[in-house]
Amino acid sequence: MIDDTIAQIATPPGEGGIHIIRISGAHAISCASKYFSKDIASLNNYSINYGTFKDEQGHFIDEVLLLLMLGPKTFTGEDVVEIHCHGGKLIAQTILHLLLNTGARAATAGEFTKRAYLNGKIDLTKAEAIQQMISAQNQRAQKAAAKHLEGKLEKIVHTLQNTLLEALSLIEAYIDYPDEDLEPTDKKSIIEKIECSQTTIDTLLKSYREGTIIDQGITIALVGKPNVGKSSLLNAMLDKNKAIVTPIAGTTRDLVEESMLLDGVHTKFIDTAGIRASSDAIEQAGIEKSQTMIQQADIILHISDINLPLDEDPLYKLLPTEKTLFVRNKLDTLPQAQDPLSISAKEKIGLDKLKDAIIKKMHLKSESIDDELHISSERHFFHLKAAANNLKKVLDGIEEKIAVELLSIDLRDALQSLSEIIGINITEEVLSKIFANFCVGK
Protein backbone atom coordinates (compact mmCIF):
# COMPACT_ATOMS: atom_id res chain seq x y z
CA MET A 1 0.00 0.00 0.00
CA ILE A 2 1.36 3.39 -1.01
CA ASP A 3 0.59 5.92 1.72
CA ASP A 4 2.39 9.11 0.74
CA THR A 5 1.03 11.83 -1.51
CA ILE A 6 3.01 13.08 -4.49
CA ALA A 7 2.88 16.35 -6.44
CA GLN A 8 4.62 17.59 -9.55
CA ILE A 9 4.34 20.01 -12.47
CA ALA A 10 3.07 17.89 -15.38
CA THR A 11 3.71 20.38 -18.18
CA PRO A 12 7.11 21.14 -19.76
CA PRO A 13 9.12 24.04 -18.30
CA GLY A 14 8.85 27.49 -19.84
CA GLU A 15 6.05 29.88 -20.73
CA GLY A 16 2.82 28.67 -22.28
CA GLY A 17 -0.95 28.95 -22.14
CA ILE A 18 -1.34 27.01 -18.93
CA HIS A 19 0.68 24.87 -16.55
CA ILE A 20 -0.73 21.84 -14.77
CA ILE A 21 0.25 20.69 -11.31
CA ARG A 22 -0.83 17.19 -10.47
CA ILE A 23 -1.31 15.73 -6.96
CA SER A 24 -1.99 12.06 -6.26
CA GLY A 25 -2.48 10.15 -3.04
CA ALA A 26 -4.60 9.85 0.08
CA HIS A 27 -3.90 13.48 1.12
CA ALA A 28 -4.32 15.08 -2.30
CA ILE A 29 -7.52 16.87 -1.27
CA SER A 30 -6.30 18.11 2.10
CA CYS A 31 -3.01 19.35 0.58
CA ALA A 32 -4.75 21.45 -2.08
CA SER A 33 -7.53 22.61 0.32
CA LYS A 34 -5.15 24.74 2.36
CA TYR A 35 -4.68 27.24 -0.46
CA PHE A 36 -7.78 26.94 -2.67
CA SER A 37 -10.67 29.36 -2.22
CA LYS A 38 -13.32 26.61 -2.05
CA ASP A 39 -13.76 23.62 0.23
CA ILE A 40 -12.57 20.82 -2.02
CA ALA A 41 -14.11 18.05 0.09
CA SER A 42 -17.58 19.44 -0.70
CA LEU A 43 -17.03 19.53 -4.49
CA ASN A 44 -18.46 16.92 -6.86
CA ASN A 45 -16.27 14.10 -8.09
CA TYR A 46 -14.93 14.64 -11.65
CA SER A 47 -15.72 18.36 -11.51
CA ILE A 48 -13.82 21.37 -12.82
CA ASN A 49 -13.83 24.22 -10.36
CA TYR A 50 -12.84 27.84 -10.81
CA GLY A 51 -11.19 29.50 -7.80
CA THR A 52 -8.14 31.32 -6.51
CA PHE A 53 -4.93 30.08 -4.97
CA LYS A 54 -3.50 32.01 -2.04
CA ASP A 55 -0.41 31.37 0.08
CA GLU A 56 -0.36 30.90 3.89
CA GLN A 57 -0.36 34.66 4.45
CA GLY A 58 -3.38 35.07 2.19
CA HIS A 59 -1.42 36.61 -0.72
CA PHE A 60 -3.10 36.04 -4.06
CA ILE A 61 -1.05 33.80 -6.37
CA ASP A 62 -3.25 33.00 -9.35
CA GLU A 63 -6.69 32.23 -10.69
CA VAL A 64 -6.88 28.51 -11.31
CA LEU A 65 -9.10 25.68 -12.44
CA LEU A 66 -9.08 22.76 -10.04
CA LEU A 67 -10.03 19.28 -11.28
CA LEU A 68 -11.16 16.81 -8.67
CA MET A 69 -10.94 13.08 -9.43
CA LEU A 70 -11.53 10.63 -6.63
CA GLY A 71 -9.94 7.18 -6.70
CA PRO A 72 -10.10 4.44 -7.70
CA LYS A 73 -11.34 5.56 -11.14
CA THR A 74 -8.34 7.80 -11.86
CA PHE A 75 -5.06 7.44 -13.78
CA THR A 76 -3.14 6.42 -10.66
CA GLY A 77 -6.07 4.70 -8.94
CA GLU A 78 -5.69 7.22 -6.07
CA ASP A 79 -7.39 10.55 -5.32
CA VAL A 80 -6.06 13.00 -7.89
CA VAL A 81 -6.27 16.81 -7.92
CA GLU A 82 -5.08 18.79 -10.92
CA ILE A 83 -4.51 22.52 -10.73
CA HIS A 84 -4.48 24.40 -14.01
CA CYS A 85 -2.82 27.79 -13.55
CA HIS A 86 -1.62 30.47 -15.98
CA GLY A 87 1.37 29.31 -17.97
CA GLY A 88 4.26 31.10 -16.27
CA LYS A 89 6.98 28.85 -14.99
CA LEU A 90 7.23 30.68 -11.67
CA ILE A 91 3.48 30.44 -10.96
CA ALA A 92 3.55 26.64 -11.27
CA GLN A 93 6.73 26.47 -9.16
CA THR A 94 5.17 28.62 -6.42
CA ILE A 95 2.04 26.45 -6.29
CA LEU A 96 4.14 23.27 -6.22
CA HIS A 97 6.27 24.61 -3.34
CA LEU A 98 3.16 25.42 -1.32
CA LEU A 99 1.85 21.89 -1.85
CA LEU A 100 5.19 20.41 -0.80
CA ASN A 101 4.93 22.42 2.45
CA THR A 102 1.70 20.64 3.32
CA GLY A 103 3.25 17.20 3.32
CA ALA A 104 3.10 16.19 -0.34
CA ARG A 105 6.39 14.88 -1.73
CA ALA A 106 7.84 15.91 -5.10
CA ALA A 107 7.12 13.07 -7.53
CA THR A 108 10.14 11.51 -9.21
CA ALA A 109 10.33 10.74 -12.95
CA GLY A 110 7.41 8.56 -14.06
CA GLU A 111 6.08 8.17 -10.52
CA PHE A 112 2.41 8.80 -11.42
CA THR A 113 2.59 6.11 -14.10
CA LYS A 114 4.43 3.80 -11.73
CA ARG A 115 1.56 4.17 -9.27
CA ALA A 116 -0.94 3.44 -12.04
CA TYR A 117 0.98 0.21 -12.64
CA LEU A 118 1.42 -0.67 -8.94
CA ASN A 119 -2.28 -0.02 -8.29
CA GLY A 120 -3.23 -2.38 -11.14
CA LYS A 121 -4.65 0.29 -13.47
CA ILE A 122 -2.30 -0.65 -16.33
CA ASP A 123 0.14 -3.47 -17.01
CA LEU A 124 3.84 -2.83 -17.52
CA THR A 125 3.68 -2.92 -21.34
CA LYS A 126 1.14 -0.08 -21.29
CA ALA A 127 3.20 1.90 -18.79
CA GLU A 128 6.24 1.55 -21.04
CA ALA A 129 4.13 2.50 -24.09
CA ILE A 130 3.14 5.79 -22.47
CA GLN A 131 6.76 6.97 -22.35
CA GLN A 132 7.39 5.56 -25.82
CA MET A 133 4.48 7.65 -27.15
CA ILE A 134 5.84 10.75 -25.43
CA SER A 135 9.35 10.34 -26.79
CA ALA A 136 8.31 9.22 -30.32
CA GLN A 137 10.33 11.15 -32.89
CA ASN A 138 8.00 10.61 -35.83
CA GLN A 139 4.52 9.39 -36.69
CA ARG A 140 5.58 5.80 -37.35
CA ALA A 141 7.16 5.52 -33.91
CA GLN A 142 4.11 7.08 -32.34
CA LYS A 143 1.75 4.68 -34.13
CA ALA A 144 3.90 1.72 -33.12
CA ALA A 145 3.79 2.81 -29.46
CA ALA A 146 0.03 3.42 -29.67
CA LYS A 147 -0.52 -0.27 -30.43
CA HIS A 148 1.20 -1.18 -27.16
CA LEU A 149 -0.85 1.43 -25.30
CA GLU A 150 -4.01 -0.10 -26.78
CA GLY A 151 -2.92 -3.29 -25.03
CA LYS A 152 -2.05 -5.41 -28.07
CA LEU A 153 1.11 -6.90 -26.59
CA GLU A 154 -0.59 -7.45 -23.24
CA LYS A 155 -3.41 -9.32 -25.01
CA ILE A 156 -0.98 -11.53 -26.93
CA VAL A 157 0.87 -12.35 -23.70
CA HIS A 158 -2.41 -13.28 -21.98
CA THR A 159 -3.34 -15.58 -24.87
CA LEU A 160 0.10 -17.22 -24.73
CA GLN A 161 -0.24 -17.67 -20.98
CA ASN A 162 -3.66 -19.31 -21.32
CA THR A 163 -2.50 -21.70 -24.04
CA LEU A 164 0.63 -22.66 -22.14
CA LEU A 165 -1.26 -23.09 -18.86
CA GLU A 166 -3.49 -25.61 -20.64
CA ALA A 167 -0.40 -27.47 -21.81
CA LEU A 168 1.03 -27.29 -18.28
CA SER A 169 -2.09 -28.80 -16.71
CA LEU A 170 -1.99 -31.67 -19.24
CA ILE A 171 1.67 -32.31 -18.34
CA GLU A 172 1.18 -32.00 -14.59
CA ALA A 173 -1.64 -34.56 -14.62
CA TYR A 174 1.11 -37.14 -15.11
CA ILE A 175 3.31 -36.02 -12.23
CA ASP A 176 1.71 -38.51 -9.78
CA TYR A 177 2.21 -41.34 -12.29
CA PRO A 178 5.93 -41.17 -13.07
CA ASP A 179 5.99 -44.55 -14.83
CA GLU A 180 3.34 -43.66 -17.40
CA ASP A 181 4.20 -42.24 -20.82
CA LEU A 182 2.17 -39.30 -22.15
CA GLU A 183 -1.00 -40.58 -23.86
CA PRO A 184 -0.76 -39.97 -27.64
CA THR A 185 -3.74 -37.57 -27.63
CA ASP A 186 -2.33 -35.58 -24.68
CA LYS A 187 1.11 -35.55 -26.24
CA LYS A 188 -0.30 -34.27 -29.54
CA SER A 189 -2.31 -31.58 -27.79
CA ILE A 190 0.67 -30.41 -25.69
CA ILE A 191 2.93 -30.23 -28.75
CA GLU A 192 0.29 -28.31 -30.74
CA LYS A 193 -0.18 -25.74 -27.98
CA ILE A 194 3.54 -25.20 -27.59
CA GLU A 195 4.17 -24.97 -31.34
CA CYS A 196 1.36 -22.47 -31.77
CA SER A 197 2.86 -20.34 -28.97
CA GLN A 198 6.30 -20.63 -30.52
CA THR A 199 4.96 -19.23 -33.82
CA THR A 200 3.48 -16.21 -32.05
CA ILE A 201 6.67 -15.57 -30.08
CA ASP A 202 8.79 -16.00 -33.17
CA THR A 203 6.78 -13.38 -35.08
CA LEU A 204 7.29 -10.92 -32.21
CA LEU A 205 11.02 -11.66 -32.01
CA LYS A 206 11.36 -11.11 -35.75
CA SER A 207 9.63 -7.74 -35.47
CA TYR A 208 12.36 -6.47 -33.11
CA ARG A 209 14.78 -5.18 -35.73
CA GLU A 210 12.07 -3.25 -37.56
CA GLY A 211 10.66 -2.13 -34.24
CA THR A 212 13.95 -0.60 -33.11
CA ILE A 213 14.42 1.07 -36.50
CA ILE A 214 10.94 2.62 -36.24
CA ASP A 215 11.49 3.66 -32.62
CA GLN A 216 15.10 4.75 -32.58
CA GLY A 217 15.84 5.32 -36.28
CA ILE A 218 19.02 4.39 -38.11
CA THR A 219 22.50 5.80 -38.48
CA ILE A 220 24.10 6.16 -41.90
CA ALA A 221 27.84 6.91 -42.18
CA LEU A 222 29.31 8.53 -45.29
CA VAL A 223 32.85 7.22 -45.75
CA GLY A 224 35.52 7.22 -48.44
CA LYS A 225 38.75 8.84 -49.54
CA PRO A 226 39.28 12.58 -49.16
CA ASN A 227 37.71 14.89 -51.73
CA VAL A 228 35.28 12.37 -53.22
CA GLY A 229 32.27 14.51 -52.21
CA LYS A 230 31.05 13.05 -48.90
CA SER A 231 30.28 16.44 -47.39
CA SER A 232 28.71 17.60 -50.66
CA LEU A 233 26.43 14.55 -50.55
CA LEU A 234 25.46 15.21 -46.91
CA ASN A 235 24.49 18.75 -47.84
CA ALA A 236 22.60 17.59 -50.95
CA MET A 237 20.61 14.96 -49.01
CA LEU A 238 19.68 17.44 -46.29
CA ASP A 239 19.17 20.24 -48.77
CA LYS A 240 21.18 22.64 -46.63
CA ASN A 241 24.73 23.85 -46.14
CA LYS A 242 25.62 21.78 -43.11
CA ALA A 243 29.23 20.66 -43.72
CA ILE A 244 32.11 22.66 -45.16
CA VAL A 245 32.97 21.73 -48.76
CA THR A 246 36.26 22.75 -50.39
CA PRO A 247 38.47 21.39 -53.18
CA ILE A 248 41.16 20.73 -50.54
CA ALA A 249 41.56 17.05 -49.61
CA GLY A 250 41.16 16.62 -45.85
CA THR A 251 38.51 19.32 -45.31
CA THR A 252 36.34 17.38 -42.86
CA ARG A 253 38.21 16.65 -39.63
CA ASP A 254 35.42 15.69 -37.27
CA LEU A 255 32.08 13.90 -37.49
CA VAL A 256 29.25 16.09 -38.80
CA GLU A 257 25.77 14.82 -37.90
CA GLU A 258 22.28 15.77 -39.01
CA SER A 259 18.96 13.93 -39.06
CA MET A 260 16.09 13.77 -41.52
CA LEU A 261 13.01 11.59 -42.08
CA LEU A 262 13.42 9.00 -44.80
CA ASP A 263 10.29 6.96 -45.54
CA GLY A 264 9.03 8.00 -42.10
CA VAL A 265 12.16 6.69 -40.38
CA HIS A 266 14.36 8.94 -38.27
CA THR A 267 17.66 8.83 -40.18
CA LYS A 268 20.89 10.25 -38.82
CA PHE A 269 23.52 10.98 -41.48
CA ILE A 270 27.11 11.19 -40.28
CA ASP A 271 29.73 12.76 -42.53
CA THR A 272 33.24 11.58 -41.70
CA ALA A 273 36.84 12.58 -42.40
CA GLY A 274 38.18 11.15 -45.67
CA ILE A 275 40.37 8.12 -44.97
CA ARG A 276 44.02 8.25 -46.13
CA ALA A 277 47.48 7.94 -44.60
CA SER A 278 48.01 11.29 -42.90
CA SER A 279 50.74 12.74 -40.71
CA ASP A 280 48.47 15.57 -39.53
CA ALA A 281 47.49 14.74 -35.92
CA ILE A 282 44.06 16.41 -36.20
CA GLU A 283 43.25 14.66 -39.46
CA GLN A 284 44.48 11.36 -38.03
CA ALA A 285 42.15 11.71 -35.04
CA GLY A 286 39.26 12.37 -37.46
CA ILE A 287 40.18 9.27 -39.47
CA GLU A 288 40.07 7.16 -36.30
CA LYS A 289 36.56 8.46 -35.64
CA SER A 290 35.58 7.53 -39.22
CA GLN A 291 36.78 3.98 -38.61
CA THR A 292 34.73 3.70 -35.42
CA MET A 293 31.67 4.95 -37.31
CA ILE A 294 32.15 2.17 -39.88
CA GLN A 295 31.69 -0.34 -37.04
CA GLN A 296 28.75 1.42 -35.41
CA ALA A 297 26.62 2.64 -38.33
CA ASP A 298 23.58 0.65 -39.44
CA ILE A 299 24.23 1.52 -43.10
CA ILE A 300 27.45 2.73 -44.74
CA LEU A 301 27.52 4.88 -47.86
CA HIS A 302 30.92 4.37 -49.45
CA ILE A 303 31.53 7.37 -51.71
CA SER A 304 34.09 7.27 -54.51
CA ASP A 305 35.00 9.44 -57.48
CA ILE A 306 33.50 7.95 -60.64
CA ASN A 307 36.64 8.93 -62.59
CA LEU A 308 38.81 6.66 -60.45
CA PRO A 309 38.78 2.84 -60.38
CA LEU A 310 36.80 1.64 -57.35
CA ASP A 311 39.29 -1.02 -56.32
CA GLU A 312 42.12 1.47 -55.92
CA ASP A 313 40.41 2.60 -52.70
CA PRO A 314 41.74 0.28 -49.95
CA LEU A 315 38.48 0.76 -47.99
CA TYR A 316 36.45 -0.78 -50.82
CA LYS A 317 37.43 -4.35 -49.95
CA LEU A 318 37.31 -3.86 -46.18
CA LEU A 319 33.73 -2.69 -45.76
CA PRO A 320 31.03 -5.17 -44.68
CA THR A 321 29.03 -5.63 -47.92
CA GLU A 322 25.73 -6.48 -46.19
CA LYS A 323 25.42 -2.98 -44.79
CA THR A 324 27.29 -0.96 -47.43
CA LEU A 325 26.04 0.88 -50.53
CA PHE A 326 28.79 1.75 -53.02
CA VAL A 327 28.04 5.19 -54.41
CA ARG A 328 29.93 6.63 -57.40
CA ASN A 329 29.97 10.45 -57.27
CA LYS A 330 30.72 13.26 -59.75
CA LEU A 331 28.57 11.70 -62.49
CA ASP A 332 28.36 15.16 -64.09
CA THR A 333 32.04 14.88 -65.03
CA LEU A 334 31.55 11.46 -66.68
CA PRO A 335 27.92 11.31 -67.87
CA GLN A 336 28.50 8.18 -69.97
CA ALA A 337 29.40 6.10 -66.86
CA GLN A 338 27.24 2.99 -66.31
CA ASP A 339 27.83 2.29 -62.61
CA PRO A 340 24.56 1.32 -60.89
CA LEU A 341 24.57 3.80 -57.99
CA SER A 342 26.07 6.80 -59.78
CA ILE A 343 25.13 10.29 -58.66
CA SER A 344 26.28 13.87 -58.66
CA ALA A 345 26.16 15.46 -55.24
CA LYS A 346 27.08 18.84 -56.72
CA GLU A 347 24.40 18.81 -59.43
CA LYS A 348 21.88 16.83 -57.32
CA ILE A 349 21.54 14.03 -59.88
CA GLY A 350 20.43 10.54 -58.80
CA LEU A 351 19.55 11.45 -55.20
CA ASP A 352 16.07 9.85 -55.35
CA LYS A 353 17.62 6.65 -56.66
CA LEU A 354 20.05 6.72 -53.74
CA LYS A 355 17.25 7.33 -51.21
CA ASP A 356 15.35 4.33 -52.62
CA ALA A 357 18.47 2.18 -52.31
CA ILE A 358 18.88 3.25 -48.67
CA ILE A 359 15.22 2.46 -47.89
CA LYS A 360 15.68 -0.96 -49.49
CA LYS A 361 18.79 -1.52 -47.37
CA MET A 362 16.78 -0.84 -44.20
CA HIS A 363 14.87 -4.05 -45.05
CA LEU A 364 11.52 -2.67 -43.96
CA LYS A 365 8.47 -4.51 -45.30
CA SER A 366 6.89 -1.17 -46.18
CA GLU A 367 3.37 -2.29 -47.16
CA SER A 368 2.32 -3.94 -43.92
CA ILE A 369 4.72 -2.34 -41.50
CA ASP A 370 2.30 0.16 -39.99
CA ASP A 371 -0.41 -2.45 -39.34
CA GLU A 372 1.74 -4.98 -37.55
CA LEU A 373 2.68 -5.05 -33.90
CA HIS A 374 6.39 -4.49 -33.35
CA ILE A 375 8.44 -4.89 -30.25
CA SER A 376 11.25 -2.40 -29.79
CA SER A 377 12.08 -2.83 -26.11
CA GLU A 378 15.18 -4.81 -25.24
CA ARG A 379 13.39 -5.98 -22.12
CA HIS A 380 10.51 -7.48 -24.13
CA PHE A 381 12.97 -9.09 -26.55
CA PHE A 382 14.96 -10.63 -23.69
CA HIS A 383 11.93 -12.23 -22.01
CA LEU A 384 10.42 -13.47 -25.29
CA LYS A 385 13.74 -15.03 -26.24
CA ALA A 386 13.96 -16.73 -22.84
CA ALA A 387 10.39 -18.06 -23.24
CA ALA A 388 11.23 -19.34 -26.74
CA ASN A 389 14.33 -21.17 -25.43
CA ASN A 390 12.35 -22.84 -22.66
CA LEU A 391 9.56 -23.90 -25.01
CA LYS A 392 12.14 -25.52 -27.26
CA LYS A 393 13.50 -27.37 -24.24
CA VAL A 394 10.01 -28.69 -23.47
CA LEU A 395 9.52 -29.98 -27.03
CA ASP A 396 12.99 -31.58 -27.07
CA GLY A 397 12.24 -33.10 -23.66
CA ILE A 398 8.98 -34.65 -24.90
CA GLU A 399 10.87 -36.10 -27.85
CA GLU A 400 13.52 -37.53 -25.52
CA LYS A 401 10.85 -38.75 -23.07
CA ILE A 402 12.39 -36.98 -20.08
CA ALA A 403 10.55 -36.96 -16.72
CA VAL A 404 7.35 -34.89 -16.69
CA GLU A 405 8.60 -32.97 -13.62
CA LEU A 406 11.41 -31.58 -15.78
CA LEU A 407 9.02 -30.70 -18.61
CA SER A 408 6.89 -28.86 -16.12
CA ILE A 409 9.88 -26.87 -14.78
CA ASP A 410 10.84 -25.64 -18.26
CA LEU A 411 7.26 -24.76 -19.11
CA ARG A 412 6.87 -22.87 -15.84
CA ASP A 413 10.07 -20.94 -16.63
CA ALA A 414 8.62 -19.96 -20.02
CA LEU A 415 5.44 -18.78 -18.29
CA GLN A 416 7.51 -16.80 -15.79
CA SER A 417 9.31 -14.96 -18.63
CA LEU A 418 5.96 -14.05 -20.18
CA SER A 419 4.66 -12.79 -16.82
CA GLU A 420 7.64 -10.49 -16.49
CA ILE A 421 6.77 -8.80 -19.80
CA ILE A 422 3.44 -7.63 -18.42
CA GLY A 423 5.00 -6.84 -15.05
CA ILE A 424 4.21 -9.74 -12.74
CA ASN A 425 6.92 -10.65 -10.20
CA ILE A 426 9.13 -7.74 -11.16
CA THR A 427 11.88 -6.60 -8.81
CA GLU A 428 12.01 -3.02 -7.54
CA GLU A 429 15.38 -2.66 -9.27
CA VAL A 430 13.94 -3.45 -12.70
CA LEU A 431 10.99 -1.14 -12.07
CA SER A 432 13.25 1.75 -11.03
CA LYS A 433 15.25 1.30 -14.20
CA ILE A 434 12.15 1.42 -16.38
CA PHE A 435 10.59 4.46 -14.75
CA ALA A 436 13.88 6.39 -14.49
CA ASN A 437 13.59 7.04 -18.25
CA PHE A 438 10.22 8.74 -17.86
CA CYS A 439 9.48 12.46 -17.83
CA VAL A 440 9.10 14.18 -14.46
CA GLY A 441 5.38 14.77 -13.88
CA LYS A 442 4.28 11.76 -15.92
Ligand SMILES: Nc1nc2c(ncn2[C@@H]2O[C@H](COP(=O)(O)OP(=O)(O)OP(=O)(O)O)[C@@H](O)[C@H]2O)c(=O)[nH]1
Ligand atom coordinates in the same frame (compact mmCIF):
# COMPACT_ATOMS: atom_id res chain seq x y z
N1 LIG B 1 32.02 18.01 -60.40
C1 LIG B 1 31.67 17.60 -59.18
N2 LIG B 1 32.36 18.00 -58.12
C2 LIG B 1 31.97 17.58 -56.90
C3 LIG B 1 30.85 16.73 -56.73
N3 LIG B 1 30.71 16.49 -55.39
C4 LIG B 1 31.69 17.17 -54.76
N4 LIG B 1 32.45 17.84 -55.66
C5 LIG B 1 33.60 18.69 -55.40
O1 LIG B 1 34.63 17.90 -54.83
C6 LIG B 1 35.38 18.68 -53.89
C7 LIG B 1 35.41 17.96 -52.57
O2 LIG B 1 34.10 17.89 -52.05
P1 LIG B 1 33.79 17.57 -50.52
O3 LIG B 1 32.32 17.40 -50.41
O4 LIG B 1 34.44 18.57 -49.64
O5 LIG B 1 34.54 16.17 -50.40
P2 LIG B 1 34.77 15.28 -49.09
O6 LIG B 1 34.70 13.86 -49.50
O7 LIG B 1 33.87 15.70 -47.99
O8 LIG B 1 36.28 15.61 -48.73
P3 LIG B 1 37.05 15.54 -47.31
O9 LIG B 1 36.20 16.24 -46.29
O10 LIG B 1 38.30 16.25 -47.57
O11 LIG B 1 37.27 14.10 -47.00
C8 LIG B 1 34.67 20.04 -53.82
O12 LIG B 1 35.38 20.94 -54.65
C9 LIG B 1 33.31 19.75 -54.36
O13 LIG B 1 32.70 20.88 -54.98
C10 LIG B 1 30.11 16.33 -57.89
O14 LIG B 1 29.12 15.61 -57.84
N5 LIG B 1 30.58 16.80 -59.08
Ligand SMILES: [Mg+2]
Ligand atom coordinates in the same frame (compact mmCIF):
# COMPACT_ATOMS: atom_id res chain seq x y z
MG1 LIG C 1 34.24 16.44 -46.17
